[in-house]
Structures are given as C-alpha cells and as structure tokens.
Amino acid sequence: MTKELNPKTKEYSFFGPIGTGAITILTPVITYLLYYACPNSYDDGTCKLLQKPALGRLAGSDFWYSLFTLEAFAVYLAWYAFTVFAWAIIPAQWVRGTQLRDGSYKYYKMNALATLLMATGLAAGQILRAGPEGFTYFADNWIPLLTASLVMSIAQSVFCYVSSFTQGKLLALGGNTGNCVHDFFIGRELNPSIGSFDIKTFNELRPGLILWWILDISLACRQLATFGQLTDSMILVVAFHGWYVFDALYNESIILTQMDIVHDGFGYMLAFGDLTWVPFTYSLQARFLAYHPNILGPSGSAAIAALQLLGYYIFRTSNAEKNEFRNGKNPKNLQYMQTKRGTKLLTSGWWGTLRHPNYLGDLIMALAWSLPTGSLTPLTYFYPAYFTVLLIHRALRDDAHCREKYGDDWNAYVEKVPYCIFPYVF
Numbered sequence: 001m002t003k004e005l006n007p008k009t010k011e012y013s014f015f016g017p018i019g020t021g022a023i024t025i026l027t028p029v030i031t032y033l034l035y036y037a038c039p040n041s042y043d044d045g046t047c048k049l050l051q052k053p054a055l056g057r058l059a060g061s062d063f064w065y066s067l068f069t070l071e072a073f074a075v076y077l078a079w080y081a082f083t084v085f086a087w088a089i090i091p092a093q094w095v096r097g098t099q100l101r102d103g104s105y106k107y108y109k110m111n112a113l114a115t116l117l118m119a120t121g122l123a124a125g126q127i128l129r130a131g132p133e134g135f136t137y138f139a140d141n142w143i144p145l146l147t148a149s150l151v152m153s154i155a156q157s158v159f160c161y162v163s164s165f166t167q168g169k170l171l172a173l174g175g176n177t178g179n180c181v182h183d184f185f186i187g188r189e190l191n192p193s194i195g196s197f198d199i200k201t202f203n204e205l206r207p208g209l210i211l212w213w214i215l216d217i218s219l220a221c222r223q224l225a226t227f228g229q230l231t232d233s234m235i236l237v238v239a240f241h242g243w244y245v246f247d248a249l250y251n252e253s254i255i256l257t258q259m260d261i262v263h264d265g266f267g268y269m270l271a272f273g274d275l276t277w278v279p280f281t282y283s284l285q286a287r288f289l290a291y292h293p294n295i296l297g298p299s300g301s302a303a304i305a306a307l308q309l310l311g312y313y314i315f316r317t318s319n320a321e322k323n324e325f326r327n328g329k330n331p332k333n334l335q336y337m338q339t340k341r342g343t344k345l346l347t348s349g350w351w352g353t354l355r356h357p358n359y360l361g362d363l364i365m366a367l368a369w370s371l372p373t374g375s376l377t378p379l380t381y382f383y384p385a386y387f388t389v390l391l392i393h394r395a396l397r398d399d400a401h402c403r404e405k406y407g408d409d410w411n412a413y414v415e416k417v418p419y420c421i422f423p424y425v426f
C-alpha cells in the first residue's frame, strides 16, 4: 500500500493553537517594545523597561502615524527587490537538497554570499561618497522599516498558507493538523516556491540576515555621526554580527540539511522570524551602543573577543563535523553507530560529547555580543536570554523528531550522549 503523501499531523508544536496564537501576537509586540524601552535618544544613558516618556507616547495619536511611512515602505520594498534581483542575476552553483518524501529533490541557487558582498559594497560606496551621515537612514527610520518588514512577513505567510491548499503540494509533517492558527504559524507547505525560487531558503538567508548587517552598519554610522568616534564596543559588536552573517552565507549549503528546511513548513514563524525578528531584534546591542557609547578598553575588548572566538570555534567545528559526516566524509575517523534508518550517528568528537554542541557555541557567541553593552541595562541581554529558550525548545523538538526517525537507536544514542547543550546540566 502506498504511503499517504500528506498525512494529517497528529501532534501540535509550540503548545498548540493557544501557544502558536499567543506567539503570533506577542512577537511583533515584543519587537516594538524593545525599541520603545530603548529609544533612539535619551539623556539618562540607560534603557529602562517601561520607562514613562517612551511608553507615554504610545497613547498619543501621532504614535500610530509614526509606525508606518510610505517612504520607508518603499525603501524596504526596494531592499527586498534588490535581494531577489541579486538571486536572479548573480551566476551561481545549484545544489541539490535532501530527498523529499515523494522521492524528488529540490535544487537551490547558492549566491547568498555574493548578495551580501554586493550589499556591503553598495553601503561602503555610499559611506565613502557621503560620509557616515549619508548612511544613517536605516538607523533613523527603525520603526517604519520594522513595520514594513512585518507587513511583508504577514503577506508572505498568508500567500503561502492559502496557496498550500492547491492540489499536489507537499505539506510539512508538522504543519497539517487542520487547525488554521497552528498550521498558519508552523507552515503547511514544506517548500513553497515560485518556479525555481525557493521562498523558505531565500527568506532565511537573504533579506533578513543581510538587513541585520546593513542595520548594524547604519547604527555604527549613527554613532560616528553623533559622537565623532566609533567605540571599541560598537566595533566588536558589528564585527561579531558581520562575522556570523558572513559565516552563515559562506556555508550556505549547510542549511539544506537543517530542521527548518527538512522538516518545518514555511509559515508565520519563519516568515516573521526571518524578515522581522532577526534584523530588528538581533541588532539591539548595536542600536543601544549607537546612542550610549560604552568604552571597554583593551583588556575588556580582548576578554570579550576571546569569548567570541571560543563560541565560534565550538559552533563552526561541531557544525562542520556533522556536515562532513553527513556528506560521507570522516577525516578524523570518528566513532559512530549504525542505525536501522540507514544513516549513522556520530558517537565521538563533538557529537559524542553533547547532542547539540553547535547550540552551546552559538549561545557563547550570543553572550559575547551582549557583554560590550556593559551593565547599563538588562535589555541588551535580551538576545542571549531569548536564544537560550529558543535553542532548548529546539533541542526538545529535534529530540522528538530524531526519536521518530531513529526509534530505539536514538534511545541508545541518548544513553551514550546524555547531555544536550550544557555538559552535566541539560
């Protein structure tokens, strides 16, 4: 008997319709609140959660008009169109993704790094031509640009949800419960595409991730234009963020075996996550420093740089180890266990130490990105705090997926490797 192509999803994720509904409403609110709790200019030098002047303005009618401007919406659309244009015209290798349930394969155009370099070149040209004051638009129009990205993420979520009901679509195993709130959030269709243009991988690596870097550069220009100098803390934060984005796009093909691409549908979670959450919350440390320069000094800078290096080393070597192994290479002769599923599981090296060593490296880097902001406000530690929750939840989701994929072999692996992210803790 042939297996059904799109079986109904039996279990909810993210605490079902109530959890996914709440996250859908709360995440945009948090993104705006992180701005108003840490506004772009005030003289007492700290971000105060629920500080009066900022929140007092929320009630005024001019507040609602300040959320959206046609100009910023046009700039955002131009930005998005630029990333699509770059995808279309920059020559690139096409890489095959993992085999899909229907036995077919998708092919992906690998030119995200070239897009990053093109965008960086254009930004550098503008700064060289007009000085740092000539590239503060993104920093100075934060809220209307945030709103434009939110409109784009909602529009794409609705488009993909509605088009997922077209005959013959391959649905995500986790996004076909029949509950519209849950499935809209998780995403019904696994790989929504327009011809050879894959919407999910495009959004995950280009318009949001590269905009994060562009926002950081604009914020550094804002600091330079306002205070006449770039602080060591701003240089570290922008360099670390840029390094992370460059690394993601340099290793573009690795994304094709990750959970979001292989398992999750493209719904509001990834649309909003890619287009709004990443650029407008991941750049919070740089936005704080643009208006509150914090001087670290040589020893402080060196200590934070060492922490970033440690985090990156764990992140990159563990991801590379698994990716190499999944591509049939085992240069370090690592031990592994054969499974009934057919794929092998590493049981030595990083993946014999922790079940998600890459998450530990990523979290260490997240802390290194916040430390340059000092102790003026807890708000700039939002990213490591949120990220810890996200990765713990992601690890639990991945464990559940792996238990489904590997059955008892996964239990045997967990016996060998009992800790997930933090040695002897979790």
Ligand SMILES: NC(=O)C1=CN([C@@H]2O[C@H](COP(=O)(O)OP(=O)(O)OC[C@H]3O[C@@H](n4cnc5c(N)ncnc54)[C@H](OP(=O)(O)O)[C@@H]3O)[C@@H](O)[C@H]2O)C=CC1
Pocket (backbone or CB within 6 Å): 257, 258, 259, 260, 315, 319, 322, 325, 326, 343, 344, 345, 346, 347, 351, 352, 355, 356, 358, 359, 362, 394, 398, 401, 402, 405
């Ligand atoms: N900055 C951010 O906001 C975010 C960053 N990330 C980062 O993305 C990266 C990828 O994370 P993620 O997508 O969660 O997936 P992972 O890279 O952690 O991969 C999980 C998959 O790896 C395979 N696997 C697990 N154990 C082993 C083993 N012992 N040997 C071989 N293969 C194994 C399994 O898939 P299979 O066996 O089927 O191949 C499992 O489903 C991480 O570095 C994470 O930190 C993730 C989310 C957000």
Ligand SMILES: CC(C)=CCC[C@@H](C)[C@H]1CC=C2C3=C(CC[C@@]21C)[C@@]1(C)CC[C@H](O)C(C)(C)[C@@H]1CC3
Pocket (backbone or CB within 6 Å): 023, 027, 204, 205, 209, 244, 247, 248, 255, 258, 260, 269, 270, 272, 273, 274, 277, 278
């Ligand atoms: C509740 C909520 C808002 C969830 C959204 C989660 C998303 C922000 C993340 C889910 C997986 C992601 C990945 C990256 C960015 C954040 C999201 C989209 C990533 C592109 C960052 C760069 C890394 O090098 C990466 C390519 C490994 C990574 C892939 C997963």
